[in-house]
Amino acid sequence: NAGVTQTPKFRVLKTGQSMTLLCAQDMNHEYMYWYRQDPGMGLRLIHYSVGEGTTAKGEVPDGYNVSRLKKQNFLLGLESAAPSQTSVYFCASSYSWRGGYQETQYFGPGTRLLVL
Amino acid sequence: SQELEQSPQSLIVQEGKNLTINCTSSKTLYGLYWYKQKYGExxxxxxxxxxxxxxxxxxxxxxxxxxxxxxxxxxxxxxQPSHAGIYLCGADIFGTGTASKLTFGTGTRLQVTL
Structure with missing residues (x-):
């Protein structure tokens, strides 16, 4: 049981380049999330998904796109990277309503992205 | 403005000492989670x-x-040195009744010296 995994762990991009971050979970969770973590800002939600084939915008969605073609995978895309997107990106997953607060979000190890 | 404020932002304590980290919300706390983050994890x-x-x-x-x-x-x-890391609080301040929509604090970085 690997939990939540993220690929890649670290990446350097030049301004204007594109890339896709992959998140995979093996816990059969319905919900999946993409966050970015910046110094002094805490974790901010970029996009989330409540099920296969669905996505929704979070707090800071501009410059990112997502897709959830399979229940276990959630992809985050940067079409044209900008230095402001330098950050640590975390993926998380959770059950939906089942269990209420007893069901927490489970996080991946993060992807460090540097945009030059 | 940050809806969840953590204090202190950073803390250095000597091994064996006690410490307290606070997480304060500007809105009602319906569910509150504490997480620990180590560098690279x-x-x-x-x-x-x-x-x-x-x-x-x-x-x-x-x-x-x-x-x-x-x-x-x-x-x-x-x-203990194993307590070192970043502590984050996450909360449901919307009353969803689940962990599906959490707001996070900015984190408290803890260092434990020998």
């Missing part, structure tokens, strides 16, 4: 509190929820 779930006055402990870490103050505290007794 994701967030590890520590504890969840949902009722005012609730208190939970795990090994040397105790978390409390003060509903009136809209605040949670995380207390570490007799700190």
């Amino acid at each position: 994701g967030l590890i779930f520590l504890m969840m509190l949902q009722k005012g006055g609730e208190e939970k402990s795990h090994e040397k870490i105790t978390a409390k929820l003060d509903e009136k103050k809209q605040q949670s505290s995380l207390h570490i007794t007799a700190s």
Whole structure:
């Protein structure tokens, strides 16, 4: 049981380049999330998904796109990277309503992205 | 403005000392989660509190929820080097009744010196 995994762990991009971050979970969770973590800002939600084939915008969605073609995978895309997107990106997953607060979000190890 | 404020932002304590981290909300706390993050790793779930006055402990870490103050505290007794890391609080401030929409604090960086 690997939990939540993220690929890649670290990446350097030049301004204007594109890339896709992959998140995979093996816990059969319905919900999946993409966050970015910046110094002094805490974790901010970029996009989330409540099920296969669905996505929704979070707090800071501009410059990112997502897709959830399979229940276990959630992809985050940067079409044209900008230095402001330098950050640590975390993926998380959770059950939906089942269990209420007893069901927490489970996080991946993060992807460090540097945009030059 | 940050809806969840953590204090202090950073903390350096000597091994064996006690410490407290606070998480204060500008809105009602319906469910409160504490996580720990180590460099290069994701967030590890520590504890969840949902009722005012609730208190939970795990090994040397105790978390409390003060509903009136809209605040949670995380207390570490007799700190050890293994306690070092970043502690984050995450909360449901929208009343969803689940962990599906959490707002996070900015984190408290803890260093434990020998």
